[in-house]
Amino acid sequence: MAVRFLSVTRRYPIDLCRLTPSAVNRSIVGLFSTAAEHRSAGDDCHGDDGDDDHSHSVMHVRTLETRTRKLEEQVHDLTERYKRALADSDNVRRRTQKFVEDAKLFGIQSFCRDIVEVADLLEKVEEGDGVQQLTQYMAHIQGRLQDIFTKHGLEKMSPVGSTYDPYQHEIVCHTPAEGVESGTIAVVKQDGYMLHGRTIRHAHVGIAVKTQEQ
Numbered sequence: 001m002a003v004r005f006l007s008v009t010r011r012y013p014i015d016l017c018r019l020t021p022s023a024v025n026r027s028i029v030g031l032f033s034t035a036a037e038h039r040s041a042g043d044d045c046h047g048d049d050g051d052d053d054h055s056h057s058v059m060h061v062r063t064l065e066t067r068t069r070k071l072e073e074q075v076h077d078l079t080e081r082y083k084r085a086l087a088d089s090d091n092v093r094r095r096t097q098k099f100v101e102d103a104k105l106f107g108i109q110s111f112c113r114d115i116v117e118v119a120d121l122l123e124k125v126e127e128g129d130g131v132q133q134l135t136q137y138m139a140h141i142q143g144r145l146q147d148i149f150t151k152h153g154l155e156k157m158s159p160v161g162s163t164y165d166p167y168q169h170e171i172v173c174h175t176p177a178e179g180v181e182s183g184t185i186a187v188v189k190q191d192g193y194m195l196h197g198r199t200i201r202h203a204h205v206g207i208a209v210k211t212q213e214q
């Protein structure tokens with residue numbers, strides 16, 4: 001009690017020497033009443049703070065739960081989109097693979113259709129035809145064949161008089177330089193062909209060289 005009284009008097013200093021005994025008693029009672037009110041008020045405030053903290057915690061938990069649900073929905077949506085994209089990609093890959101395989105098998109379909117016409121012309125040649133008639137047939141077939149080659153980008157090389165190119169020509173012999181410059185291609189032993197500018201068969205050529213008499 002004395003300790004509480006001293007604590008109260010420190011917070012609310014009173015000059016006891018100037019007070020009568022009855023006034024002292026009233027002052028002491030008043031001080032304790034004031035202290036009790038403050039303590040009670042403090043307890044009430046503490047209780048309110050506890051309720052506020054609890055309410056804040058509940059709201060925070062609810063907010064987190066809402067965000068979690070939204071994130072789960074987003075994850076589910078993205079997963080479904082990924083599965084659909086993966087399935088579409090697989091379908092495109094299969095169709096592309098089938099297209100490439102068909103291109104390999106039927107890419108020369110147009111060329112084959114044209115070359116069949118040449119086969120038809122050859123079948124029309126009969127053994128009883130004369131030399132002149134056979135010559136005409138062969139010239140017609142040769143012309144038709146060259147037209148087909150040109151149509152499909154197949155070109156026969158004409159290397160005579162040009163410089164040797166290892167990507168297009170293959171040297172099979174040397175021949176005296178007659179009418180051509182030494183070191184150039186003088187004769188073609190086997191025709192070479194290019195498909196759209198790419199060599200598909202090298203031309204077998206003979207290179208012109210100077211003889212001792214020259």
